[in-house]
Amino acid sequence: MQxxxxxxxxxxxxxxxxxxxxxxxxxxxxxxxxxMPPAELPLTPSSPQVNPGFLHEGAIDGALFSKxxxxxxxxxxxxxxxxxxxxxxxxxxxxxxxxLSTGGMATLMLDADQILGVANFSGRLPENDRNATGSLTRxxxxxxxxxxQLVPDAxxxxxxxxxxxxxxRLFNADGSCNxxxxxxxxxxxxxxxxxxxxxxxxADAAANTNPTNGRRLAVAAVAATYFLCD
Numbered sequence: 001m002q003x004x005x006x007x008x009x010x011x012x013x014x015x016x017x018x019x020x021x022x023x024x025x026x027x028x029x030x031x032x033x034x035x036m037p038p039a040e041l042p043l044t045p046s047s048p049q050v051n052p053g054f055l056h057e058g059a060i061d062g063a064l065f066s067k068x069x070x071x072x073x074x075x076x077x078x079x080x081x082x083x084x085x086x087x088x089x090x091x092x093x094x095x096x097x098x099x100l101s102t103g104g105m106a107t108l109m110l111d112a113d114q115i116l117g118v119a120n121f122s123g124r125l126p127e128n129d130r131n132a133t134g135s136l137t138r139x140x141x142x143x144x145x146x147x148x149q150l151v152p153d154a155x156x157x158x159x160x161x162x163x164x165x166x167x168x169r170l171f172n173a174d175g176s177c178n179x180x181x182x183x184x185x186x187x188x189x190x191x192x193x194x195x196x197x198x199x200x201x202x203a204d205a206a207a208n209t210n211p212t213n214g215r216r217l218a219v220a221a222v223a224a225t226y227f228l229c230d
Contacts, residue, residue: 097162
């Protein structure tokens, strides 16, 4: 009887020991708590504010904008006016009576694809969506070469013989710029500001006894405003 009682007591003591050990291990093995997120600091008058407008840095028309909202006209131009596809520009020039395979134009077009960022399908490279400095330089040269073909001399105006601009003239008989002719050249009505600049370029060259170059420069300058955008 005494032996049976001792065995029962040992069993109860062993069971109580296991319960105590489990309870202790449970408190020591609590999962680590997640770190608290940092408290958000309230904005103060000296805190940087977010400008909802378009942000730009650099000189634009002589004014320096540094992380400031631009006027709507400037923002619209910079965000909606991108690179004109090279093949599209070629088709426009050809339709205006420009040959891409003669004279200086042929030389400029010889290796133009890589410089102008034309798509390389074999290399799986898309066409650039913005003009680089090198491509802009080449495009200006192309437009000057096109102007040389359209205005071969001071008395000849070849725009009117082109498929897209029949009987249109870039310059009037008195040497002034013709708004309808330039509108046909670029495919949209030309602003009064551009027509004023066109007249100034022609007049300045005429005063320097070289009206032909003045007209060519005027044609290239107006075309660049609409075709090159960047």
